Amino acid sequence: MTFTDSAREIVASAVREFGSGLAVLSSFQREDVIVTDLVLSAAPGTRVLTLDTGRLPVATLQMIEAVERRYSIQVERMEPDPREVASMVALYGPDLFRESVPNRMLCCELRKSRPLARGLSGLAAYFTGLRRAQAKSRASIEIFDRTGPSVKISPLADWKTEDVLRYTREQGLPEHALYARGYTSIGCDPCTRPVVAGEDERAGRWWWETDAVKECGLHFSADGRAERTVDVLLREVLAHAASAPPASLSQ
Numbered sequence: 191m192t193f194t195d196s197a198r199e200i201v202a203s204a205v206r207e208f209g210s211g212l213a214v215l216s217s218f219q220r221e222d223v224i225v226t227d228l229v230l231s232a233a234p235g236t237r238v239l240t241l242d243t244g245r246l247p248v249a250t251l252q253m254i255e256a257v258e259r260r261y262s263i264q265v266e267r268m269e270p271d272p273r274e275v276a277s278m279v280a281l282y283g284p285d286l287f288r289e290s291v292p293n294r295m296l297c298c299e300l301r302k303s304r305p306l307a308r309g310l311s312g313l314a315a316y317f318t319g320l321r322r323a324q325a326k327s328r329a330s331i332e333i334f335d336r337t338g339p340s341v342k343i344s345p346l347a348d349w350k351t352e353d354v355l356r357y358t359r360e361q362g363l364p365e366h367a368l369y370a371r372g373y374t375s376i377g378c379d380p381c382t383r384p385v386v387a388g389e390d391e392r393a394g395r396w397w398w399e400t401d402a403v404k405e406c407g408l409h410f411s412a413d414g415r416a417e418r419t420v421d422v423l424l425r426e427v428l429a430h431a432a433s434a435p436p437a438s439l440s441q
């Protein structure tokens with residue numbers, strides 16, 4: 191069985207199990223476009239979702255439009271709460287993620303995790319383009335990860351980079367313009383850079399962080415409960431947002 195047959199079988203199995211409770215979660219990298227292609231072939235009408243953090247590269251916005259045109263679909267944008275983002279920027283500045291790992295995690299929490307949780311709520315399962323070979327942190331991902339509230343399905347988990355390139359070429363799929371500039375993993379504009387030879391595919395994400403500072407420090411709340419620094423920051427932002435006037439997402 192080829193790697194493509196195997197992925198098709200995984201998609202078919204998911205469609206049988208979850209039916210209309212499925213969606214594709216895409217950031218419009220090659221893997222996501224392949225998964226979209228496989229899923230929409232098997233189950234046209236499946237929702238395609240993306241996180242629009244407000245800090246995406248222009249090339250990603252162009253990719254969204256290219257995929258919408260190719261498949262005649264409307265990609266659903268999940269956006270952060272504008273009031274929360276405005277409060278975070280007011281308290282810590284627009285580029286707070288450069289200051290510390292907890293600041294970066296706070297930004298990701300507000301711009302990604304919280305809108306993602308809202309967007310996925312009610313979904314039985316969703317597809318991703320994750321692959322084990324992309325990074326050490328992904329080496330043991332499950333094809334069907336049933337540990338969360340929605341099942342996370344990664345049909346390309348076993349694919350190698352060459353498989354991705356071959357399928358993209360053979361099917362003539364649209365490709366993100368940043369690949370041609372040395373990027374191998376693409377996220378928010380200020381937090382992604384091209385990689386150099388020998389680095390793993392995700393080395394360009396938050397490149398200024400070193401392994402030594404990947405973990406958050408701990409704070410203690412008034413009642414003595416240990417909290418991660420990012421939780422303290424998040425609580426401050428949410429309290430600020432609760433008392434702030436409505437805001438639009440422009441930061």
Ligand code: SF4
Nearest residue numbers: 287297298301378381
């Ligand atoms: S990737 Fe960077 S800009 Fe995007 S949400 Fe995370 S810290 Fe913020």
